[in-house]
Structures are given as structure tokens and as C-alpha cells.
Amino acid sequence: MNQTDEKYEVLIVGGGVVGTALLYTLSNYSNIRNICLIEKYSDFGLVNSASYNNSQTLHFGDIETNYTIEKARKVKAMADMVMNYLEREKSNDPAGKLFSKFSKMVLAVGSEQVAGLRKRYPPFGELFPKLKIIEKEEIGTIEPRILEGRNPDQELLALLTEDGYTVDFKKLCHSFVDNSLKKNPLLSIHLNTRLLKVSKEEDHYKVVTNTGEIRAKVLVIAAGGHSLMIAKSLGYGKNLSILSMAGSFYTGPKVLNGKVYTIQQPKLPFAAIHGDPEVHNAEVTRFGPTAMPIFQLERHNWRSFGEYWKTFGLGIKPVLSLVKILFDRTIFAYVFTNFLYEIPYFGKRLFIREVRKIVPSVRLSELRFAKGIGGTRPQIINNTTKKLELGEAKLTGDNIIFNITPSPGASTCLGNAYTDTAKIVEFLGAEYKFDKEAFENDFFKPS
Numbered sequence: 415m416n417q418t419d420e421k422y423e424v425l426i427v428g429g430g431v432v433g434t435a436l437l438y439t440l441s442n443y444s445n446i447r448n449i450c451l452i453e454k455y456s457d458f459g460l461v462n463s464a465s466y467n468n469s470q471t472l473h474f475g476d477i478e479t480n481y482t483i484e485k486a487r488k489v490k491a492m493a494d495m496v497m498n499y500l501e502r503e504k505s506n507d508p509a510g511k512l513f514s515k516f517s518k519m520v521l522a523v524g525s526e527q528v529a530g531l532r533k534r535y536p537p538f539g540e541l542f543p544k545l546k547i548i549e550k551e552e553i554g555t556i557e558p559r560i561l562e563g564r565n566p567d568q569e570l571l572a573l574l575t576e577d578g579y580t581v582d583f584k585k586l587c588h589s590f591v592d593n594s595l596k597k598n599p600l601l602s603i604h605l606n607t608r609l610l611k612v613s614k615e616e617d618h619y620k621v622v623t624n625t626g627e628i629r630a631k632v633l634v635i636a637a638g639g640h641s642l643m644i645a646k647s648l649g650y651g652k653n654l655s656i657l658s659m660a661g662s663f664y665t666g667p668k669v670l671n672g673k674v675y676t677i678q679q680p681k682l683p684f685a686a687i688h689g690d691p692e693v694h695n696a697e698v699t700r701f702g703p704t705a706m707p708i709f710q711l712e713r714h715n716w717r718s719f720g721e722y723w724k725t726f727g728l729g730i731k732p733v734l735s736l737v738k739i740l741f742d743r744t745i746f747a748y749v750f751t752n753f754l755y756e757i758p759y760f761g762k763r764l765f766i767r768e769v770r771k772i773v774p775s776v777r778l779s780e781l782r783f784a785k786g787i788g789g790t791r792p793q794i795i796n797n798t799t800k801k802l803e804l805g806e807a808k809l810t811g812d813n814i815i816f817n818i819t820p821s822p823g824a825s826t827c828l829g830n831a832y833t834d835t836a837k838i839v840e841f842l843g844a845e846y847k848f849d850k851e852a853f854e855n856d857f858f859k860p861s
């Protein structure tokens with residue numbers, strides 16, 4: 415396909431959950447009709463949004479104990495949007511492929527954690543009315559294997575809600591695209607189309623791809639870690655680098671009925687080890703993800719090794735930031751242990767100690783390293799402060815937006831699309847409208 419003469423109002427680069435959520439929002443809630451999306455692979459959601467590459471959790475902030483109440487409030491508002499979308503789509507998904515619902519809890523083990531969780535509960539209980547505090551006996555009724563084989567003197571406490579959404583984010587990408595095409599069948603969607611180069615020319619961007627050139631007044635880059643590489647090629651985000659944190663999983667038979675999270679270390683921007691039922695097979699429990707730095711922008715893709723360093727930057731500043739971050743005592747110990755989890759034979763024997771904090775009686779023979787499973791989280795390094803930034807990053811420039819999306823980027827995809835749509839309409843000018851009221855009526859219903 416030669417796209418030399420194609421010209422659009424908006425071009426979205428990246429067909430993961432962030433790019434497709436934006437396609438959906440623009441198509442259904444704005445009067446912009448001339449929209450294109452390109453994706454370098456043969457399908458949507460094959461990278462971090464693939465169900466096998468992430469933890470499949472709709473994060474609300476209720477059981478993620480490294481979130482402050484402010485962060486939880488923000489994440490909840492955006493997760494509520496995805497929840498409302500999923501509930502609305504239930505009737506179009508009779509086979510239940512888009513999501514499953516399980517109970518979810520965060521488990522405190524030992525007197526220190528128990529005291530901390532008790533203290534945490536009041537403001538979080540107010541923000542999440544369905545969240546309840548449960549004692550040992552009730553924990554055992556809901557998740558018998560948490561008590562089986564545990565020292566009876568060990569103190570336990572949990573925060574529990576019945577509304578744990580496990581989502582197939584790849585299927586969500588497809589659902590967004592289908593519902594975009596229903597509204598606007600003239601949308602241009604090109605798979606197997608890779609952005610190679612981008613430049614700004616007067617009132618538009620020229621994007622060179624492997625199949626031709628595309629021009630667009632507004633460009634949104636939703637390419638995960640690659641967004642920063644593309645931003646840098648246009649002079650944006652020069653003070654940022656990426657710490658690419660790969661996450662692996664171990665799987666086993668059903669040992670849990672729902673999601674069980676452990677208490678997180680506040681300093682770490684990655685989820686602590688948790689156990690979750692697999693979205694399409696509740697007979698399988700997944701434990702993870704681990705967190706190990708890799709020098710690739712995309713896991714299992716060696717081509718992205720060179721791209722990683724291009725994005726990292728060659729000066730002394732990013733190196734100093736990386737050294738400062740990784741040699742922080744807590745982070746170093748955490749990363750080193752997580753690195754060991756990947757080593758055959760030895761890794762499983764070490765990892766089981768984490769799993770046994772949740773399921774003490776789990777046997778070594780029940781756990782299996784999930785080979786080839788797990789993506790990578792593009793954590794942002796700020797080279798000015800030499801610190802890791804928590805959560806997603808957005809760079810906004812001259813008619814251009816770049817989204818860089820570590821966890822919980824899939825949970826916040828519609829909130830992100832809401833912000834981007836408002837900005838795109840502002841970029842394009844007075845004749846373009848975003849029907850915010852309709853979007854808010856549909857998705858701003860709190861859980």
C-alpha cells in the first residue's frame with residue numbers, strides 16, 4: 415500500500431490499548447472524522463497490552479499499597495472509566511473473553527504489616543466504599559490456602575473487595591477498534607506499518623513508514639517505550655531516559671480463588687509479587703511479575719536493544735542517573751533478587767519464598783517459570799533530578815503528544831484518551847468539538 419498522498423487530521427502511532435482507546439474516544443465523542451492509526455505488527459495489542467505480557471489487572475489503587483491516597487484517587491477515576499466500558503460491553507461479549515471478575519485482597523503478614531494496613535484503611539475505605547477490612551478467619555474462608563500450612567501464631571489482616579477485574583487488554587484493543595469502526599467506517603487503520611521517521615513541515619507532520627508517507631496535522635505517539643525515542647528525534651524529552659523493567663511470571667494450578675496482593679515497598683514503582691487467576695482460565699494461578707532491568711525497549715525483540723540506547727542518551731547525565739537509581743540500597747537489593755528469579759533451577763527455588771508468603775503450602779513441583787511471558791515497563795528516569803518517576807509520562811509539544819506508559823497504563827487508557835482528545839481538539843481549532851458531556855455521562859460513574 416502506498417500512502418504517499420494520505421493526509422489526516424490526526425495520526426495515532428501504536429495499536430496497543432493506549433492508541434486504540436484514543437481511536438475509540440476520538441471516533442465516538444468528537445467530530446474529527448479524518449483519523450488514521452498505524453501499528454507496526456500484524457495485530458493490535460501484541461506488545462505490552464498482550465494478555466500474556468502483563469498482570470491483567472484493572473488497577474484502582476485500593477489494594478496497591480505503594481499508592482498514596484492522591485494517586486489512588488486519580489487512578490480510580492480512570493479505572494472506573496474502563497470498568498464502565500467493560501460492563502457496558504458485557505452484552506457484546508457473551509463468551510466473557512474481555513474480562514473476568516474475582517475477589518481481590520491485599521494481605522498483611524506479621525504484626526508490623528498488619529498495623530500498617532489497619533492505619534491505611536480509614537481514608538482508603540472512604541474512597542473505596544466496597545473495600546472492607548477482614549480478619550484471619552474470614553481470609554481463610556475466602557482463600558483457604560492462605561491459612562493452610564501457616565504458623566497459627568502469625569498475624570494476618572487483609573483489605574478485600576469483590577470487584578476485582580481481570581482484563582484481557584488485547585481483546586480490549588480489539589473492542590475499541592471495532593466500536594471505532596462502527597461509528598466511523600471510513601477510519602484508516604494500517605497494520606504492518608512502522609513509523610521510520612517523522613519531521614515537521616509547516617502545518618503538518620510528515621511520517622515516513624515502511625509502506626509510504628503519511629501527513630497529519632496532529633500526531634499522537636502511543637508506542638510505549640518507543641514514544642520517547644520518537645520524541646527525542648524531534649527534540650522533545652531530552653532530559654529523560656528509560657529504565658526498562660521486564661516482568662516475568664511463574665504459573666501453577668489453582669491455589670487461589672481470587673487476586674491476592676502483598677504489601678508493596680513504597681520506594682518501588684513496580685507491583686509487589688501477587689497471585690492472580692489467569693483471565694481465561696481460573697484453574698491456573700499466575701504469580702509475579704518480577705522486575706529486572708533489560709536494555710531493550712521491547713522484550714523478546716533484540717532489534718530494540720539499539721533503540722534502547724538511542725533512547726537512553728549517550729551523555730554522562732543518564733549514566734549517573736542510572737547508577738544513582740540502581741545503587742540505592744533498596745532498589746539494588748530488589749533488582750538483584752529479581753534477577754536471580756530468572757535463573758533456571760535456582761530462580762524457582764528462590765521465588766517460591768515469595769509465593770509462600772501468600773500460599774505457605776505451595777510445593778516446588780506446583781510452580782513453573784512461564785517462558786516467553788511478560789513484557790517490559792518503560793519507567794521514566796528524570797536526568798535533571800536523577801530520580802525514577804512513578805507512573806505514566808506524557809510529553810506535549812507543537813500539535814504532538816507522546817505517551818510513555820509503564821503500569822498502570824492499561825488501567826488508565828480511557829482517562830488518558832480523555833485528556834488527549836481535549837488537547838487534540840484544542841490543537842485543531844474552533845470547528846472541532848469534543849463531546850465531553852457524553853463521554854462523562856458514559857464513563858464518569860464511580861464504582
Ligand SMILES: Cc1cc2nc3c(=O)[nH]c(=O)nc-3n(C[C@H](O)[C@H](O)[C@H](O)COP(=O)(O)OP(=O)(O)OC[C@H]3O[C@@H](n4cnc5c(N)ncnc54)[C@H](O)[C@@H]3O)c2cc1C
Pocket residue numbers: 427428429430431432433452453454455458459460461462463464467468469470471472473583607608609610636637638640660661662703788789790791817818819820821822823824825826
Ligand atoms: C509485567 C507487566 C505487568 C503489567 N501489569 C499491568 C496491569 O496489571 N494493569 C495495568 O493497567 N497495566 C499493567 N502493565 C502496564 C501495561 O501493560 C501498559 O501500560 C500498557 O499495555 C501500555 O499500553 P500501550 O498501548 O502504551 O503500549 P503497548 O501495548 O506496548 O503498545 C504500543 C504499540 O506501539 C507499537 N509501535 C511501537 N513502535 C512503533 C512504530 N515505530 N510504528 C508503529 N507502531 C509502533 C507497538 O508495536 C505496540 O503495539 C504491566 C506491564 C508489564 C510489563
